[in-house]
Amino acid sequence: EVQLVESGGGLVQPGGSLRLSCAASGFTVSSNYMSWVRQAPGKGLEWVSVIYSGDSTYYADSVKGRFTISRDNSKNTLYLQMNSLRAEDTGVYYCTRIITRYKNIDYWGQGTLVTVSS
Amino acid sequence: QTVVTQEPSLTVSPGGTVTLTCASSTGAVTSGYYPNWFQQKPGQAPRALIYSTSNKHSWTPARFSGSLLGGKAALTLSGVQPEDEAEYYCLLYYGAWVFGGGTKLTVL
Numbered sequence: 001e002v003q004l005v006e007s008g009g010g011l012v013q014p015g016g017s018l019r020l021s022c023a024a025s026g027f028t029v030s031s032n033y034m035s036w037v038r039q040a041p042g043k044g045l046e047w048v049s050v051i052y053s054g055d056s057t058y059y060a061d062s063v064k065g066r067f068t069i070s071r072d073n074s075k076n077t078l079y080l081q082m083n084s085l086r087a088e089d090t091g092v093y094y095c096t097r098i099i100t101r102y103k104n105i106d107y108w109g110q111g112t113l114v115t116v117s118s
Numbered sequence: 119q120t121v122v123t124q125e126p127s128l129t130v131s132p133g134g135t136v137t138l139t140c141a142s143s144t145g146a147v148t149s150g151y152y153p154n155w156f157q158q159k160p161g162q163a164p165r166a167l168i169y170s171t172s173n174k175h176s177w178t179p180a181r182f183s184g185s186l187l188g189g190k191a192a193l194t195l196s197g198v199q200p201e202d203e204a205e206y207y208c209l210l211y212y213g214a215w216v217f218g219g220g221t222k223l224t225v226l
Contacts, residue, residue, distance in 0.1 A: 035215070045156075045164065045207050047215040058214055061119075094163060103152040103211040104169030111163055 002026040002107045004095045009112030016085050016116070022078040022095030022109055030073040033098035035105070036080050038114075040091040048093070049080065053100065063089075085116045120144055122210050124218040129226055130198045138221045139190040140208030146189035147210065153191035154209040155184055157202075158220075164207065168193060200225050 008020040020036070035050040049059045049069040057069050068081040078095055092111040099106055121143040130136040140153060147153060155168040166175055168184035171191065181197045191208055203225040208218040 037217075044205075044220040045158075045209075045217040047209075047217060050215070060214070099169070102170040102173070103215075104154045104166070105156075105209065105215075106166050106169070106175065108163045108165070 002097065004097065004107055004109035006093065006095050006109045006112040009093065009114045011115045011117065012085055013118050014086060014116055017081070017083045018085065018114060020080040020082070020093055020095075020112055020114070022080075024076050024078065024095075024097070027097070028073075029071050029076050029078055033100055034069075034071065034078045035096050035098055036069060036078075037094045037096055037105075037108075038089075038091045039094070039111075040088070043091070046091075050098065051078070082114070085114075087116050090114060090116045120212055120216050122208060122216050122218040124206075124208060124221045126219070127222045127224065129224045130195070132198060132200055132225055134198050135194065135196045136198060136223065137187070138193045138195075138206055138208075138223070139187065140192070140210070140218050141190045142210060144212070147186060147191045149186065151191070151210040151212065153184065153186075155182075155191075155193045156207045156209065158205045158207065159203075167206075195223075198225055 003025045005023045036048040051069045066084045070079045094111045095109040096105045097107045123141045156164040158164040172184040206221045
């Protein structure tokens with residue numbers, strides 16, 4: 001059974017940093033595209049970042065230069081390092097698996113809440 | 119900046135049929151954009167329904183179907199159930215992924 005479990009969210013001050021983790025089970029993260037999607041309170045979904053099976057990465061313009069996506073194959077875990085956080089980064093962050101062939105998201109984690117506030 | 123547009127809200131009666139659409143600011147949506155559809159209920163993570171225009175996941179109820187309609191991606195619900203009341207999001211692939219703004223579907 002495929003499972004994605006996020007952790008690491010919390011309250012952080014503007015300009016601060018946070019690292020989110022996503023522990024995967026039931027499949028191998030290194031063999032799939034993996035991505036992060038976020039949702040501000042009461043708002044829609046926003047795609048944030050992807051890491052391809054070849055380790056190349058891509059980011060939404062809103063987070064480029066501040067966020068870094070990575071994975072630890074030995075732990076089968078995806079990460080999102082978030083620096084220089086802003087109030088507009090507040091929201092629930094979801095870890096997702098992407099099926100390479102169809103470029104589709106099939107599984108989502110339950111999400112972790114990040115609040116950027118002083 | 120690419121914008122993906124959905125109807126903000128729709129209302130359907132139980133047992134009825136409704137079609138939600140997904141348009142791209144770049145022009146007609148084709149299968150090359152690999153349209154995805156997701157359902158999200160309050161307080162829950164989104165759930166995948168349709169991928170690559172019209173393919174269903176193993177858990178997708180038969181009453182949900184996807185297609186291309188008039189230059190847009192479309193999600194049709196036939197025989198709507200009360201539990202289908204939710205927010206629905208489309209997702210298009212442009213080399214990166216872009217979500218639509220979502221459609222709030224009310225079953226009334």
